[in-house]
Amino acid sequence: MNYAHLYQWIGFAWLAAGVAPALLRGGWPERSSAAAMIVAWFGSGLVQNTSQFFGPQVGITLIDLMLLTLLVTIALVSDRWWPMWAAAFHGLGVMLHLAVLLDEKVMGRAYFIAGTVFSFLTVLALFLGSIQRRRVSALSPPDAASPLT
Secondary structure, eight states: OOOOSHHHHHHHHHHHHHHHHHHHHOOHHHHHHHHHHHHHHHHHHHHOOTTSTTSOOHHHHHHHHHHHHHHHHHHHHSSOSHHHHHHHHHHHHHHHHHHHHHOTTSOHHHHHHHHHHHHHHHHHHHHHHHHHHHHHHHHSOOOTTOTTO
């Protein structure tokens, strides 16, 4: 377990701020995505290869693939717009993992920075979707005919 770096705690603060509205006010898509993102953050710290800081991270790639599968599933079955964006941003992060695993010439610093940006954008999509959900639900009564809202 390696949570000794400042960037990890900044990432956790971003994650906590992003998932808080989802956990407090969101529906099942927001809550399940938020819980999965929290589990993925802790799991990534557990499987991180600390001897290869900027190199390929097979364990984190597998965790990110599982999270991507969940986000795509939520995007397909829910009536929300934000899971599509979250899945797209997270998919870019997974593609970046795969590029580094397949080609060692991809710069480690670019891998680290781009992966962080894609991760932040994934959480931002959840945050904006949760805020939008709260605003819509406050303005209109729930529709009894739609079980997904």
